[in-house]
Amino acid sequence: MxxxxxxxxxxxxxxxxxxxxxxxxxxxxxxxxxxxxxxxxxxxxxxxxxxxxxxxxxxxxxxxxxxxxxxxxxxxxxxxxxxxxxxxxxxxxxxxxxxxxxxxxxxxxxxxxxxxxxxxxxxxxxxxxxxxxxxxxxxxxxxxxxxxxxxxxxxxxxxxxxxSKNLRVRFDGALPPGTGAKDMALRLIGQIGTAGGTGCVMEYTGSAVRGLSLEGRMTLCNMSIEGGARAGLVAPDDTTFAYVAGRPLAPKGALWDAAVAHWRTLTSDPEAAFDQEVVVDLRGLAPQVTWGTSPQWVTDITGRVPDPAQARTADERDAILRALEYMGLEPGTPMEAIGIQVAFIGSCTNGRIEDLREAALVARGRKVAQGVRALVVPGSGLVKKQAEAEGLDRIFLEAGFEWRQPGCSMCLGMNEDRLEAGVRCASTSNRNFEGRQGRGSRTHLVSPAMAAAAAVTGHFTDVRRMLEN
Amino acid sequence: MMPFTTLTGIAAPLLRANVDTDLIIPKQFLTTLVRSGLGRHLFDELRHDPEGREVPDFVLNREPYRNATILLSGPNFGCGSSREHAPWALLDFGIRCVVAPSFADIFFNNCFSNGVLPVVLPAETIARLAAEAGPLTVDLSTQTVSGSGCGFRFEIEAARKAALLEGMDEIKRSEANLSEIEAYETRRRVEAPWLAVGGC
The missing domain is CATH 3.30.499.10 (Aconitase, domain 3)
Structure with a gap:
């Protein structure tokens, strides 16, 4: 074959x-x-x-x-x-x-x-x-x-x-400190655009992907759709099997052994041909923040809001102008100078135990900035219980975050967790579309650590500085 | 599913890229239990102000586009959420054909499930169609979109075309493969016995 x-x-x-x-x-x-x-x-x-x-x-x-x-x-x-x-x-x-x-x-x-x-x-x-x-x-x-x-x-x-077509995404290099799967995903989408993966199934490869936990891999694969792909894939390995083993609906005993033996064959053959390949260089990767109304409109935390005058085409300039008007942003503004009113930590992108641990690390011993509302919404009741067993809920509550019950919540605002018009949010979710978190809402997509950093400082902040201290 | 053969009607231009399904039908209308009635909420946040009044500038609030049956748009139309409420809302408004340079995958599939024809044409062609004063005619059998002074051919996969022309029930079609489905399940029980689920 x-x-x-x-x-x-x-x-x-x-x-x-x-x-x-x-x-x-x-x-x-x-x-x-x-x-x-x-x-x-x-x-x-x-x-x-x-x-x-x-x-x-x-x-x-x-x-x-x-x-x-x-x-x-x-x-x-x-x-x-x-x-x-x-x-x-x-x-x-x-x-x-x-x-x-x-x-x-x-x-x-x-x-x-x-x-x-x-x-x-x-x-x-x-x-x-x-x-x-x-x-x-x-x-x-x-x-x-x-x-x-x-x-x-x-x-x-x-x-x-x-x-679908086969698209290999190769992440080169190691993840720098202060960055994670969310930054990998946003960087990729910034590079290929929201339609970059249309018609494709993306397989994520490279040692940085291998080094991710299952939670991190889920964050990465979750955002595949924001890159337009039909699906994202990470080949199963020992990390995968360790995560699945013992779960209530996972196979047990001899069936487990047979399953793992088969799952080990599920990798791309070394000579397999991919229709397309994308290489993402992780060297020098900084925490990512979106500035516009599409996940592809993303930059480093050290970057600035772009100038529409530098757009490559008239269509792109018009689109950026519309996005900046909607987002209430001026070209050239440093990302760190943008203040927020709400921080949302949760969603199917970043509502798992590791995400909450990452955010808690930043929230620990700090206080939510004045005038900021910060919500932590665990992805499931079991995540919530685990976090409570680890004392993460107390860290969040003492810092002034809300500790809520599980659900999709403010990612799409179908329940009461909705943003008012003009309100700016540092969100660990997956979409910053117009009106996504509520009519007129202004969403900036970030990692859990970056959302927590923005919550306690009141503006987007390079979390790497906070982790050093 | 309603067949799609030919359509002549007003084509409304909404010439922007990445029109996402949140924009097409915002989340507050997704709590419906039925497929119908979403037309009045199509593009709600562009079409209506926060008090529910019409935004006069928006294309679907202007004549003759209030009666549009065709929508012209930019690349990556329908990106984002998988909500089938997006084609339901278009259909309920009266739009049965969207012409764009490219479509997002799930939305594209959802169109075919509902007898909505997504036509892929280059942006320059769409700009010419948008400049047409009168109605456009979309003919699926000849794979053409034409106005009074121009006509363009579009490509469509043969299986998709046949299904739309007939208004085929896709489930019924797959049910015709029942013996193969049963054979597959029997084989998989032996080859991958760990896949049996006990429920929760």
Whole structure:
């Protein structure tokens, strides 16, 4: 057999049929379901008189619009409550495994799946959510789908697919102190643009990727979609197996051994051909901060807001002008001179235990700056419990951060955690689009350490200086 | 799914890059339990001020674009969230075809699930179409977009084209592969027994 990439191998293993028109039917092993993108899918199945083919291959949980405080008292917003109730009624009617809202395991689908051992190397994972790319950190082919496709997977456990191109992202050099997976992701997107990976599955390689924990790899893969890619992949290795071992839904005993033996074969062959390659030089990488309304508009913390006059094209100049107007920024302003009103630490990008540890390291012994509201929203109830066992909640609370209940929260502001117009936020989430965190909101994407640094100083601050002290 | 054959109508120009799905349909409208009714919230934050009044300058608030059935836009249209509410909102407003130099992957797929035709044409061509005074005609069978004084051919994958022309039910189509799906599952139970899940 000719040399194959990791993506090729997973694809080949899941090919059910190649149809006359050239499309392929791909088997879906794992399906994550949440309240926002599933009601119309369940409705469609019922209307067509179709049953779910493998309800046991689904894991469902409410995360997008759930309150992150006082949830024991119920969901106040009626439309949100109705949507969660619809999910509960649907999963009950169709026999789909569900983690209830008040269960310790509840959280963001992309935190919960890996945590429960539902996400396994070499599997295909889908969810009606674009950040499904997160699960690529395990060497799983994971991608976001629309609601019609959710219905399709429920009915057939397959999806018609076109083969993507193979794009290898090679990170050269080691991660400098004070930087992490989020900075790698933002640097990459700044380099290739938000459409740079369109039509591709990106495989992340290089010793810096190997050196990342699973949490870091999830952050990196999570942002693949912001680079336009269908999915991101990191080949599974001992770090992966150590993370998965012993998780509630992970295989045990002889099955575990057989699984690991297979998973070790899931790497790109040395001679495998990639359609494209991107090299990202990590030498000299500084903490990254976005300044615009697209994740590609990013610079070093030591940098400045760009001057539209230096744009390469008229279209680009107009786009930058519009972004700066929306963001309320003047060209040439040093990034460190930009003040914030809110810091948000959480989301499927940066809501895991390591992210909270990283932020707590900066928050420890400091105080949230006057006039700043800082929120910490753990990615799941289990992350919250772990953090509390480590005393991270006390560090945050003593520093003046809010310690909240798990959910997607202010990443997209479907619940009450929303920004007012004109409010500037240092956010560990994944999108700085216009209106993303609330109408007129101004989002700057950063790492957890950088969000904590901005929270305690009141403006974007080079966290490397704070870590030295 | 509704078939797409030909469409003649007003084409509204929204010529900016990276129109994301948050912009197309903001999150506060995603709590709906149905597919319909999102048209009035299409591009809500561009179309309406915070008090809900129309923003007069916005293209869809101007004549003749209020009745647009075609949207002309910039590269990477539909990037961001996977929300199928984006094509649902376009469709509910009356837009059945988006013409852009490129599309984001998930949005592109979601269009085909809903009988919305995404047409890929170069930015210069789109600028010429935007300069047309009258309506445009999109003909899927001949793969052309034309105005009174110009016509352009676009490319589309044959399988996608056939599915749209017929208004094909994709699930029904995959159900035709049932025996292969069953054979695959049987084989995988032997080859990868660790994939069996017990639920939670």
């Amino acid at each position: 000719s040399p194959r990439t990791l993506y090729d191998k997973i694809w080949d293993e899941h090919l059910v049929a190649t149809r006359a028109d050239g499309t392929s039917l791909i088997y879906i092993d794992r399906h994550l379901v949440h309240e926002v993108t599933s009601p119309q899918a369940f409705e469609g199945l019922v209307l067509a008189g179709r049953a779910l083919r493998r309800p046991g291959n689904i894991l469902s949980v409410a995360d997008h619009n759930v309150p992150t405080a006082d949830r024991e008292k119920g969901i106040r917003d009626e439309t949100c409550r109705l949507q969660v109730e619809a999910l509960e009624a649907n999963v009950k009617a169709h026999g789909v495994p569900y983690i209830p809202l008040l269960d310790d395991r509840q959280g963001i689908v992309h935190v919960v799946g890996p945590e429960q051992g539902f996400t396994l190397p070499g599997t295909t994972v889908v969810c009606g959510d674009s950040h499904t790319s997160t699960h690529g950190a395990f060497g799983a082919l994971a991608f976001g789908i629309g609601t019609s496709e959710v219905e399709h997977v429920m009915a057939t456990q397959t999806l018609p697919q076109r083969r």
